Amino acid sequence: MIKVQNITKRFGDFPALHGIDLEIQDGEFVALLGPSGSGKTTLLRIIAGLEFQDTGEVFFNGNDVSRLKVADRQVGFVFQQYALFRHMTVAENVAFGLTVKKRRERPSKAAIRERADELLRLVQLDGLGKRYPGQLSGGQRQRVALARALAIEPKLLLLDEPFGALDAKVRKDLRRWLRDLHKQMGLTSIFVTHDQEEALELADRVVVMDHGKIEQVGTPEEIYMNPQTPFVSHFVGETNRVAGEGGEVHFRPHDVDVVEEGGELVLVDNVFRKGGAWRVEGMLVETDLLVEFDVDAALPQPAAGDRLRIVPRRSRLFNPA
Numbered sequence: 487m488i489k490v491q492n493i494t495k496r497f498g499d500f501p502a503l504h505g506i507d508l509e510i511q512d513g514e515f516v517a518l519l520g521p522s523g524s525g526k527t528t529l530l531r532i533i534a535g536l537e538f539q540d541t542g543e544v545f546f547n548g549n550d551v552s553r554l555k556v557a558d559r560q561v562g563f564v565f566q567q568y569a570l571f572r573h574m575t576v577a578e579n580v581a582f583g584l585t586v587k588k589r590r591e592r593p594s595k596a597a598i599r600e601r602a603d604e605l606l607r608l609v610q611l612d613g614l615g616k617r618y619p620g621q622l623s624g625g626q627r628q629r630v631a632l633a634r635a636l637a638i639e640p641k642l643l644l645l646d647e648p649f650g651a652l653d654a655k656v657r658k659d660l661r662r663w664l665r666d667l668h669k670q671m672g673l674t675s676i677f678v679t680h681d682q683e684e685a686l687e688l689a690d691r692v693v694v695m696d697h698g699k700i701e702q703v704g705t706p707e708e709i710y711m712n713p714q715t716p717f718v719s720h721f722v723g724e725t726n727r728v729a730g731e732g733g734e735v736h737f738r739p740h741d742v743d744v745v746e747e748g749g750e751l752v753l754v755d756n757v758f759r760k761g762g763a764w765r766v767e768g769m770l771v772e773t774d775l776l777v778e779f780d781v782d783a784a785l786p787q788p789a790a791g792d793r794l795r796i797v798p799r800r801s802r803l804f805n806p807a
């Protein structure tokens with residue numbers, strides 16, 4: 487449904503995106519994941535039509551929309567900088583996209599009111615239409631912003647750090663809720679996040695970005711289990727990096743066995759409970775490198791100063807570039 491072809495973008499001398507190619511299918515829920523400054527927001531804004539690329543094209547359903555403005559792309563978006571209008575009620579905020587339509591496309595006042603009520607029910611805020619944004623919690627405000635984005639009945643929903651400022655519990659609830667909404671409405675959705683957990687939990691596919699380039703595109707499972715580059719391996723999930731013969735060896739803390747003999751000797755520095763395991767932080771005696779690994783919590787809790795022998799069950803070798 488969406489095709490992004492060879493997109494580049496510079497801000498002055500600074501190359502924010504170089505040579506981005508990406509295809510997104512109808513109905514997909516896609517996360518753009520990367521560290522701060524990797525170009526996620528810039529790419530999302532270009533897809534929305536809020537920013538224009540220097541080279542390359544954006545296609546929606548085969549049509550080149552590269553030169554269309556945001557209002558002509560039929561996308562719904564929730565961007566942090568487009569916060570709610572404080573002087574409008576919740577219902578007025580939700581209806582905004584409909585009230586500013588050209589006269590011949592604009593529904594009647596009654597139809598707009600009905601649509602706003604319907605959307606507020608959808609985001610589980612019925613009855614709050616007469617309040618002002620200042621009288622809502624952060625999570626409620628985010629849901630109003632979503633209802634506002636959905637008012638124009640977009641096929642494509644773009645979300646920039648939609649749950650950025652919320653506490654962990656609310657984030658988790660809203661994530662699940664957004665996933666259901668996405669399915670229920672048959673949307674195609676793209677969201678930006680720097681939170682890998684959020685990306686892995688929500689998305690059908692994850693696009694990992696760094697320095698204005700795509701590092702890897704894949705399902706959460708592929709990205710986690712088969713990272714193609716050292717960057718992806720390190721950025722997504724927890725990873726130990728140690729020097730091995732011929733390159734850098736990466737392994738996850740939960741992919742480690744403690745053995746009686748052989749393996750690598752670790753001097754334990756710190757131990758704490760992490761879910762169903764003991765998380766051990768220590769130092770490889772031979773190389774002084776820091777490592778973290780999990781020990782089954784059914785076993786006695788290791789203590790600082792203990793010496794343990796470890797073997798990674800699964801690891802990946804990355805050769806130097």
Ligand SMILES: Nc1ncnc2c1ncn2[C@@H]1O[C@H](COP(=O)(O)OP(=O)(O)OP(=O)(O)O)[C@@H](O)[C@H]1O
Nearest residue numbers: 497500502520521522523524525526527528529680
């Ligand atoms: N209008 C602008 N003028 C100049 N530089 C910009 C502009 N917009 C973005 N940049 C730069 O382009 C790079 C990519 O920015 P972008 O906002 O796309 O990153 P991001 O991955 O979304 O980061 P974050 O997670 O911090 O929002 C950054 O280095 C940023 O400073």
